[in-house]
Amino acid sequence: MSYRILIVDDEPNIVISLEYLMKKEGFQIAVATDGEAALQQASSFLPDLILLDIMMPKKSGFEVCQALRANPALAAVKIIMLTAKGRETEVAKGLALGADAYITKPFSTKDLVVQIKSLLG
Amino acid sequence: MIRSRLTAQRLAFLFLLGCFFFNYPLLSVFNRGGDFFGLPPLYAWLMGSWLALIAQMAWVVESRSD
Amino acid sequence: MLQGWVIVLASFLYLGILFAIAWYADRRADVGRSLIANPVVYALSLGVYCTTWTFYGSVGRAAASGIGFLPIYLGPTLLFALAGFILHKMIRVAKTNRITSIADFVASRYGKSQLLGGLVTVIAVVGVIPYIALQLKAVSNSFAILASYPEIIMPATAGAVPLLQDSALYVAMILAAFTILFGTRHLDATERHEGMVAAIAVESVVKLVAFLAVGIFVVWGMHDGVGDIFAQAATVPEVARRLATADSPAAYGTWGTLIFLSLFASLLLPRQFQIAVVENVDASHLSRAVWMFPLYLFLINLFVLPVALAGMLHFPGGAVDADTFVLTLPMARQQEALALFVYIGGLSAATGMVIVETIALSTMVCNDLVMPLLLRLPMLGLAAHADLSGLLLEIRRWAIVIILGLGYLYFRVAGEAYALVSIGLISFAAVAQFAPVVIGGLFWKGGTRDGALAGLAAGFVLWVYTLLLPSFAKSGWLPDGFIAHGLFGIELLRPQHLFGLTGLDEITHCLVWSLLANLGAYIGVSLQRVPNVREARQATLFVGGAEAAGIPGWHSTAGVGDLLPLAGRFLGLARAQEAFARHAQQRGLRGITELPADARLVSFAETLLAGAIGSASARVMVASVVKEEPLGIDEVMNILDEASQVRAYTRELEQKSRELTRATAELREANARLRELDRMKDDFISTVTHELRTPLTSIRAFSEMLQEDPKIDLAQRTRFVGIIVSETVRLSRLINQILDLAKLESGRAEWTVAAVDVAEVIHEAAESLTVLFAEKHVTLEFDGCEAGLIVLADRDRLMQVMVNLLSNALKFVPAGSGRVTVGADGTANEVRVRVVDNGPGIQVQDQEVIFDKFHQGAATTDVLTDKPQGTGLGLPISRQIIEYFNGRLWVESTPGAGAGFVFTLPRQAGDNGKVPQGDTVPGGGRGHKLPGGNS
Incomplete structure (x- = not known):
């Protein structure tokens, strides 16, 4: 079995790194670079887990998270929010909107993998 | 009541009237012989005008007090 | 039947009844049920004005001068017509200041001056003593005449009687005793004597009824009515002369003078002030008295002339003193009871006057003369004494005794030279000296203590010289040479013809000089200076006006x-x-x-x-x-000008309040601005954090991956390291720009300002980007850009702006078909530079936002598929630089038709201002990104 992971971020270099990291762990990968694409991908790719950036064009990570949680078909998907803004209020807001975990950039690749595995496992 | 300005002014008018009644030159008009209903004219004038003045003063203050 | 002991018994019985009335009234007052709180009682008590002078003397004067007795009663009538202006105000002022006497009134008005109070007291005592003597004379004479009934014998002159046989002495002693009983039984804080007032009111009734009884007896008992008397009088030439008064200017002058004099006397005599002002229970009682008191005067004078004429007809030849007609006419017709009643009426008039007058004088002597002196004598130690109320009563009792003693002395020395009326007029003239300071003090704020002292002193001295001393001289007590020849034989100083003024009677003569000097000194000296603090305060209290209410007495x-x-x-x-x-x-x-x-x-x-x-x-x-x-002095000004001060304060307050409101609004606005700035700073830091963390994230992720997995193939490894390098470059650039912006915004940036040729800078910037333009296959064209467009600027900073704008344009134009045009031209005042591209353009709503810090992303992604690269700080920095040199930077764009960034700079004088020509530089090749951002 191999979990499906959707990577959502507008920074190409970060996407490259995450893609490489997840592939190495044996996950199936899809990528979206903005909020709207993320929602489309989520419906079609049906990921088990989404790595969701907050600061994105068109739709922010918060909006995407909210939309995902409002969709019963995707209710079970795990969401890890990634943000470069480390403010307490944003962490709280993310968790309140239904994110399962919250990781601040820059992150430790090891911790990220552990976190993903624990959520999926 | 005397406190009323109008009453005070009416009384002051009577003061001026009294000053006129009781002094020269009006007195000289009556200061002569003869008689006025058996009285000397000056005596009759002074007592008469005095009483009239008092009556006026009474009317001024008392008509205001009720 | 009318033996001496009967008369004495009747006298004491009458006085006993009076005392009982007074005692009862005092008792009623103590339990709060005043007998005298009644306007009729007030009006009757004012009848104390009518003394033995009226009771006996009016007839005497009528016998001497016909109607000439009347002005003494017309004056008070006129005074009460002015009650609303003078008396009412005096009562109000006296009540609020607890005035106890006329001396107290004057002292209080002119700054609570003890000296002034003392002077008024001296004048009052000296001036009124002849008047008291007059009462003693009248009572002792009437007693002597009545005691000789049925004979009608005129009493011997006072000086001829041995002291201990002089009934006047005993009268004085008895009156002193009664006055002490009435007036000084206890000390009242209000200095009011309810019992005394009640007794005086009763006495007024008694003397009026007695006089009317005599009048009715004479007119209808002895004659057939008034007409009969006048008809008989007309037949006797000597009597007929009294039917009209002397028809000369001097006579009318005297007449007017007497009206004027009595007007003031009925206000200023110590006893009149005592009854009318001090003893007044309620100011509203005054309105009844306004007509009732003049009516009382009218009634008591109604029969004066008929009685006088009847007396003259009955006692021809002047054998009987006309002053005694009231008593001797009933005696001549053997009307014993009526004669006794008349005697009691006369006694009534005398006791009433003496009691009130001496009580008033003793209060003045005690409060304004003796106490101030005693309190100033340190050896007595009174100021520290525990209870002085007993001492105060003692002083007043002695004052009463001394005043009556002086009255008796005057009676012995000078009394015989004058008729009753003339003695009274001397007193009237003395108290008339108070008129300027009292009336002036009520209506004129400018009067000062010095003015009052000078006026009173001048008037008093002239009164003494022109009236009192001659009265002594005529009594033989002084050599009378100075009357005829003047002091030191100087004709001009003849006391009754001072400075050659002749043709006036002695009273008018005295009044003319004394009041002239009095008024002149009062006004003249007062005008020497402005009133001091205390005088001004008291003046405001007395003269009144709206501002008087709020004046503090103590500070x-x-x-x-x-x-x-x-x-x-x-x-x-x-x-x-x-x-x-x-x-x-x-x-x-x-x-x-x-x-x-x-x-x-x-x-x-x-x-x-x-x-x-x-x-x-x-x-x-x-x-x-x-x-x-x-x-x-400030507070003085406050007091003098309280009302306007309050208005000024109000205005100031309103202004302050407006300023405060404005300041509050400004503060609120500033606070909101600060809040906004704080929020912006927060956002800025948050954004900077985000911008810094994004490259860091890539760097860390790739570094960790490289570290953990040494087996990554070389191509991957090279790619990852390349990313790490470029992200590091991005991070450094970002940090530099943030620092740059911080420097610009805080004004700490260093500028090297010089004349710069804009065209040169444009070409240089274009030169540095040639490779990048070539890489993307973008055409770079020049429009104008001729040398000679000189501005004052920092060349490096201007270069930074040009590079930023060009690289921005390069970023947004499509590769291959991209075209960027740089234009530069100048007007007389400014140089204008345009960087126009054929990229996607900028939405109208974003055309200002792009100049805000970090406002890249969302604003432009509507038209972009890729996230634009850059820090979002290039345009804000460029704008800061251009604005520093007093220029402007803005964007002109139609979405879908490219964008044009334009800046202007003020033109430096001295450049050639040539019209620029077109120029084109082709671009080509590939390369890495350049600094700057699209914003």
């Missing part, structure tokens, strides 16, 4: 602990405590102990004391326990 405070014992020493502790308790109650407090130590309490204590010892002494005593802070 400092003292507690009950100081003031109550002080008041207790003069009033007795029980009375003082009672008064303080009442005061506390009025202020809505539960008891004395709750009274606060404030200026109001001090004023209350002073007023309370003023009732007992006079205002001037009260002030000194209160000042001894209260250290008053001196009033400053």
Whole structure:
């Protein structure tokens, strides 16, 4: 079995790194670079887990998270929010909107993998 | 009541009237012989005008007090 | 039947009844059910004006000069017509200041001056003593005449009778005793004597009824009515002359003078002031008195002329003194009861006058003469004495005895030279000296203590010289040479023809000179200076006006602990405590102990004391326990101009309030601006954090991956390291720009300002980007850009702006078909540079936002598929630079048709201003990204 992971971020270099990291762990990968694409991908790719950036064009990570949680078909998907803004209020807001975990950039690749595995496992 | 300005002014008018009644030159008009209903004219004038003045003063203050 | 003992018994019986009435009235007053709180009683008590002078003397004067007795009663009538203006005001002022006498009134008005109070007292005592002598003379004469019944014998002259056989002496002693009983049984804080007033009212009725009884008897008992008397009189030439008065200017002058004189006397005589002002219970009683008192005067004068004419007809040849006709006519017809009644009426008139006059004088002597002196004598130690109320009564009793003693002395020395009426007029002329300071003090704020002293002194001296001394001389007590020849034989100084003024009677003559000097000195000296603080304050209180209400009497405070014992020493502790308790109650407090130590309490204590010892002494005593802070000139101005001051304060207050409102609004606005700035700073830091963390994230992720997995193939490894390098470059650039912006915004940036040729800078910037343009296959064209467009600027900074704008344009134009045009031209005043591209353009709503810091992303992604690269700081930095050189930077764009960034700079004088020509530089090749951002 191999979990499906959707990577959502507008920074190409970060996407490259995450893609490489997840592939190495044996996950199936899809990528979206903005909020709207993320929602489309989520419906079609049906990921088990989404790595969701907050600061994105068109739709922010918060909006995407909210939309995902409002969709019963995707209710079970795990969401890890990634943000470069480390403010307490944003962490709280993310968790309140239904994110399962919250990781601040820059992150430790090891911790990220552990976190993903624990959520999926 | 005397406190009323109008009453005070009416009384002051009577003061001026009294000053006129009781002094020269009006007195000289009556200061002569003869008689006025058996009285000397000056005596009759002074007592008469005095009483009239008092009556006026009474009317001024008392008509205001009720 | 009319033996001596009967007359004496009747006299004492009458006085006993009077005393009983007084005692009863006092008792009623003590339980709060005043007998005299009645306008009729007030009007009747004013009848104290009519003394034996009226009772006996009017007939005498009528016998001497016909109708000439009448002005003495017309004057008071006219005064009461002015009651609304003068008396009412005096009563109001006296009540609020607890005035105890005419001396107190004058002293208080002119700054509570003890000296002034003393002078008024001296004038009053000296001036009124002849008048008291007149009463003694009348009573003793009437007793002697009645005792000789049925004979009608004129009494011997006073000087001829041995002292101990002189009935006048005993009359004086008896009156002194009664006055002490009436007036000084206890000390009242208000200095009011209810019992005395009740007795006086009764006496007024008795003397009026007695006189009317004589009149009716004479007119209808002895004759057939008034007409009969006048008809008979007309037949006797000697009597007929009295039917008309002398028809000469001097006679009319005297007539007018007497009206004027009596007008003031009925206000200013100590006893009149006492009854009309001090003893007044309620100012509203005045309105009844306005007509009732003149009516009383009218009635008591109704039969004067008929009685005088009848007396002259009945006792021809002047054998009987006309002053005694009232008594001798009934005696001549053997009307014993009527004669006795007339005698009692005369006694009534005398006792009433003497009691009220001496009580008033003794109060003045005690409060304004003796107490101030005693309190100033340190050896007596009175100021520290525990209870002075007994001493005060003692002083007053002695004052009464001494005043009556002086009256008797004058009677012995000078009394015989004059008729009753002439003696009275001497007193009238004396108290008329108070008129300028009293009336002036009520209506003129400019009067000063010095003016009042000068006026009173001048008037008094002239009165003494022109009236009193001649009266002594005519009695043989002084050599009379100076009357005929003047002082030191100087004709001009003849006392009754001073400075050659002749043709006037002695009273008019005295009044002309004394009042002229009095008024002149009062006004003249007063005008020497402006009133001082205390005078001004008292003037405002007396003259009044709206501003009088709020004037503080004291500028400092003292507690009950100081003031109550002080008041207790003069009033007795029980009375003082009672008064303080009442005061506390009025202020809505539960008891004395709750009274606060404030200026109001001090004023209350002073007023309370003023009732007992006079205002001037009260002030000194209160000042001894209260250290008053001196009033400053500012406060004087406040007092003098209270109303306008209040208006000014209000205006100032309104202005301050408006300023405050404005300041509050400004503060609120500033606060909102600060909040906004704070929020912006927060956002800025948050954004900077985000911008810094994004490259860091890539760097860390790739570094960790490289570290953990050494087996990554070389191509991957090279790619990852390349990313790490470019992200590091991005991070450094970002940090540099943030620092740059911070420097620009805080004004700490260093500028090297010089004349710069814009065209040169454009070409240089283009040069540095040639490779990048070539890489993307973008065409770079020049429009104008001729040399000679000189501006004052920092060349490097201007280069930074140009590079930023060009790389921005390069970023947004499509590769291959991209075209960027740089234009530069100049007008007379400015140089204008345009960087136009054929990229996607910028939405109208974003055309200003792009100049905000970090406002890249969302604003432009509508038209972009890729996230634009850059820090979002290039345009804000460029704008800061251009604006620093007084230029402007903005964007002109139609979405879908490219964008044009334009900046202007002020043109430096001295450049050639040539019209620029077109130029084109082709671009080509590939390369990495350049600094700057699209914003």
